[in-house]
Amino acid sequence: MIFKPLINGFSQFSNQIFLNDPEHSYTYAQLSDEIRVQLEWLAANDVPRQAVIFMSGDFSFAGIALFLALYQNGHIIALNTAENPAEIQNKQAAANPEFVIDIDTRQILPCVCAQAPENLMIGELKKQGHAGLILFSSGTTGTPKAMLHDLDRLVGEFSEKRSRRLDIFLFLLFDHIGGINTLLNILSIGGTATIAASKTPDTVARLIEKHRITVLPTSPTFLNLMLINEVFDTCNLSSLRMITYGTEPMPESLLLKLRERLPRVKFLQTFGTSETGIITTSSLSSDSLYMRFQEGSSEHKVVDGELWLRSATQVMGYLNHSMDSFTDDGWFKTGDLVEVNADGYLKILGRSKEIINVGGEKVYPAEVESVLLRHPQVRDCKAYGEANGLTGQFVAAHIVLDSDYGDSTATVLRDIRQFARRLMDAYKVPVRLKSVEAIQYSTRFKKLLID
Structure with missing residues (x-):
């Protein structure tokens, strides 16, 4: 079998540790072997290539290998980490999958919900031979927006990455654009990921200490919980070199407290949306809330104080919602209000609806x-x-x-x-x-x- 370039590239990292989970460590060679096991399992269960799959579960060694096997087979993958039955039902109705896979129980079942005609955008992906990724807007009530990405295009954004020996905490969820971005970054550079059985401040801090983690991508809320639980005093976090934060506004006073506790750590504000993917940023400084979008595969502008984005990795469209948040020429209205300083750096003030x-x-x-x-x-x-x-x-x-x-x-x-x-x-x-x-x-x- 000819593997896609991302998976084929694992051979150059064969003996390097890919993943530390609560019980084991796995090399890239073991990941490659597990991808083959998952491909055989899919074939044994008569899952046709390019089928739409609803995949439930968070990051795990088997789950990541299955995700990559589905990517290799050109599947359209709808990711879900929710456990609420009503939320799962709403997501399945939006994605219209042909099969449902539960990572933890290793069950694969035909989906009785697949009744609607195939979406035209999904049909277009299949014609191109590309895998797809379906992400859902957050929320437990009502029908979430189902967003369709060209997964091969998302992966392609990492093709020029050079190998780096980084130890990164895989903190954000599997069905979050930030979690996918972190995973693809790790895989493309031959880095090492660490996952936790539970994401409490103490557990995360002890894993940082144990595995000498250098990069922690997380949220301001969790960083404040780490302060409240005083883990900076009880654990040795000297290995940390960078903390990236996003998903919500960072209170300036909290950032200054964190800088005081971790003066050697670089703090980088990240930005992205499920619709546009993660945008490469650089902060004005580690104690500043101003950031700049680096030139590359995205562009931005500010319209009446609101940030608009357009990127090469943005969604093909919504499967179940109008595209009224996009302009006719492809600009996505983020709903984030920003302030721009004289040097062009942006500061996120908050969501317009809040x-x-x-x-x-x-x-x-x-x-x-x-x-x-x-x-x-x-x-x-x-x-x-x-x-x-x-x-x-x-x-x-x-x-x-x-x-x-x-x-x-x-x-x-x-x-x-x-x-x-x-x-x-x-x-x-x-x-x-x-x-x-x-x-x-x-x-x-x-x-x-x-x-």
Whole structure:
């Protein structure tokens, strides 16, 4: 069998460690062997090449090998890490798969949901002999958007990568564009990936220490959880050379705290969307929230304060939704509001749908959270808007207080509000503060919106 260039390239890394999981380490030679095993398993189960496959499960050695086997066979792969039955049903209805594969149970079943005619874009991929990737918008209610990528084109973006001995934590989920980007980067350079059975701050920190991990791609929410759980004091993280963060705005005060704890680590803000793929960025500095998109296979512009992107790796289209977020000439309206400095660097202010409108004034939750996190008694927080008959909305926030504060909760919250008044315009100061045990976040470690 003639393997695709990505898989064929594993031969040059044969004896290098590809993956550390909680129980074993696997070389690239073992990965190549496992891909052949998965190809034989697919053939034994009469799965035709190029069939649409709904694949459930997060990163694992067998799961990655199966993904690559499906890629080799030109399959259209719909990835899913959700466990909620209603969410899975909605995703399957959108993807219209022919087979469903569960990585953990190693089950492969014909899908009774495959009743609709084949999508024209999927038909076009098959004509070209290209594999496809279906990603879904996040959310557990309603019908998610199903986005179709040309997987061969995504993989092709990594074809010019030079080999590098990097140890990278595979933190983001399998069905997240950032997780796929991290995996393809590791595979193309012959790097080493590490995965965790559970993504708690302590578990992740101990694996960084054990495997001498150099790169941690994660979210601001998880980095703050690492601070709260004091893992920088209990674990040796001196191997870390870079932390990349994205998926949500980074509060500036949190970035400065992290820089203070990890002065030798480079912090790089990343950016991407499921629709456009991950865009190559460079931060102004490790303690700055300004970043620049590097020239290459993408372009951007700012229209009325909103970031628009166009890239070589963007989706072919939605399988179940209109393309109204794209212009006729291919620009994707990200919904992210940005500020541009004199040198052309961008700062992400927040999502347009999350802006709090106080009497016509825009308030960005990340700005409020950054100020609140500077208070010594605030461990975590989430700012949001509440309806108000006079001003439209007012600012409110949930606060996680430090466990050893001495005064009453009401006294501490009053002090936090006074603290905020000294640092922000009056309309940005939270009118209502609520003490909570913890801020709720998703499986992608993004703070959940508060209704």
